[in-house]
Amino acid sequence: MTDRIIKNGSMALTAFFVFTICLCSTLYVKAATPYYYQIKVYHFKTKAQENRLDAYLQNAYLPAVHKAGVKSVGVFKPIKQDSLDKKLYLFVPYKTWDALETTDQKIQKDQTYTAAGKDYLDAQYNDPTYNRIETIVLRAFTNAPEPLTPNLTARKADRIYEMRSYESATEKYNASKVKMFNAGDEIGIFKSYDFNAVFYAQVIAGSHMPNLMYMTTFNSMDDNKAKWKLFFADEKFKALGKMAEYQKNVSKAESFFLYPTDYSDY
Structure with missing residues (x-):
């Protein structure tokens, strides 16, 4: 009898530890550190500039x-x-803020990079590869902490x-929209209709603030229209939009x- 009690107690203890490990793992996944994203928008005019950028x-x-x-990097x-202001969008996800700050400095020391990029890096003032670069820095949402490959x-x-930008009248309204995606689970509604999102994030530095941005992907424009129709008809989304x-x-x-270039990772 004593041996049976000890055995049962050991089994219960083992089950408890297994449950605890699984619970901790789940909490760890939910508490994943959000990525930082950098979006560079290259503005250019000519086909020659576009070819050099590519x-x-x-x-x-x-x-x-x-x-x-x-x-992975998206282009x-x-x-x-x-025709007067052509654009190319570069999306770079970084695991940490330090990586965002230091990666460009690191690659400057890579001789293979400087040799392969010589035409771009050593472009003359009267023959630039682009006209201007617009830079946006974002922090991933807590409920979508990492980028996904569609x-x-x-x-x-x-x-x-489809990359969307939602601007708000004030920081408080922006926080409300971010909360709507996270606590309100607007992200979950997107997932339920297979919007194949690459990222959801809040802009922390850019020319249009306060705002958030996200990118969803589709096999075609018809696929895009069909899924948005389902999304806007969703009862959960309708109820969410009515909340004070x-x-x-x-x-x-x-x-x-x-659309992604042939060499884009996304």
Whole structure:
């Protein structure tokens, strides 16, 4: 009898430890440290500039930052370019703030990078590779702390990457919209309709603040329209939008329809 009690007690203790380990693991996953993102928008005018940008990013920059520890980098272009102000979007996710601050300095010491990127790095003042660079720094949402690679079946050239920017009238309204994504689980509604998000994040430095940005992906524009129709008809989303704490928290919304370059990691 004593041996049976000891055995049962040991089994119960083992089960307790297993449960505790699983619980701690779950809490650890939920408490993952949010990434920092950098979006660079290259503004240019000519096809020659575009070709030089592509060559630099594909042959020099992406290989160098991969070597420096950045796993994946996104390179996107607008589906419809403005002929007077063409753009290229570079999305770089960093695990830590230190990585965001130091990676560009690290790759400057990489001789393979400086050799492959010579045309870009040594461009003359009267023959620049771009006209201007716009930089946006973001911090990932707590409920979406890491970037995700979309699960799409269409070839890259046909895919639609929709990047949205939601500006708010004040910081308080911005905090309300961020809360709507996290505590309100707007992210969960997106997941339920397979929006294949790359990231959700709050802008912490940029020219349009306060705001948040996120990127969802689709196999086609028809796929985009069909999923948004389901999203806006969702009863949970409708109820969320009626809650007093989430009223008037977006003052300006913009959508940027992009496609990934052949060499983009996303």
